[in-house]
Amino acid sequence: MEKDTSQKKIVIFGESQLASLAHFYFKHDSSHEVVAFSVDKAYRKSDQFENLPLVDFETVQEHYPPSEYYMFLPISFKRMSHLRREKFEAAKEKGYSLVSYVSSKATTWPGLDIGENCFIFEDNNIQPYVKIGDNCILWSGNHIGHHTVIKNHVFITSHVVISGACTIEDHAFFGVNATIRDETMIAEATLVGMGAIITKDTEPYQIILGARSTVMPKKSMDLDSISHKSNG
Template identity: 75%
Template sequence: MEQKKIIIFGVSQLASLAHFYFKYDSPHAVVAFTVDKDYIQADTFEGLPVVPFEDIEKLYSTEEYYMFLPISFKQMSHLRREKYEAAKAKGYKCVSYVSSKATTWPDLNIGENCFIFEDNTIQPYVKIGNNCVLWSGNHIGHHTEIKDHVFLTSHVVISGCCVVEENSFFGVNSTVRDETIIGKETLVGMGAIITKDTPEGSIWIGAKSTQRESKSNQIDSISHKTNG
């Protein structure tokens, strides 16, 4: 695989983790970090320069450098989506990271700016869109499609032949039965068991899969509470 020079967005713990994984489990080289200029508190992070995102393309050519944006699930991943789209608008291509300790098959169908940690099992014919995060230890069943900007925490089971729509979130140990459609911006809480299609913006809490009346895009703090 060709080595790419990468700029990581952020100076958070997730950015530090991304730097670690690229350093020890990737042919690519991280060369800098970037954040919005109002959030720069130091000139370096992990021993590398931190530069303003507003000026990044003036310092690092979009033809030569790639971007990786490991941003959290806050606001149902809309913040990560916003920054990903801003990087694309500047002309950057984004790399994805797939752990060498994940179980995958040849011709993995995966988009840009995905962060797939160790011990994920991704079965044949799975499709994963752009800007998704799969934390460690998940199972993604065959012929399932995960669309853009989705966040899975850990030990999530998505059974075979499912469709997960954009900006959905899954808490630890949640489960989705086979041939289920997860509606856009669905929040599946820790330990929830989903046995039927979910409406857009719905919230599911607990093992009985009780739907709450609130819309997921109206709630930020609940995703922290359901993340374990």
């Protein structure tokens, strides 16, 4: 991925800690300018956030038209990142192009293939020939091995090791310190818990917890939320 030096004006979705973090990173580590925030009307409690305008998402395009502004949606892993996907698709339907943020303190190589609305924090080590799809979050300190393909709407917390030539399907989630063996396929919406060690392909919607990599009887989409026991 070549560094984007063109300045873009960005509207950030949300008024959460994650939205505040996104504002900080764009302000101090990008050429872009955050001009406003947006949130669903039902949840908007004021007209400002971080000393910038806060507008309803339902009408954001009237204030900040997609022909002139970009959007960034730093939304958590709720419902295995399906909420983030829904807002991603809603912003695209409004006509917005979505920016991605890759920390200057991450280790990357020329040719990194990355989609829209990705949030890649500091100290990620992303080796050559990695491909990352749309709407993924990689928190700080992960290792992504060469020739790995991370598809869409994936959430990787911190200090996760994904070895070379793995395939990570949509909506997968990785807890802190999880380790994935090389050439492994992580199926759609697999929840890999904190400290789990994965040495073989998973099945869709599996929940795999702990150093013994115990497969839970529930499916990931059955969870109302992901607790600290699985995400660190």
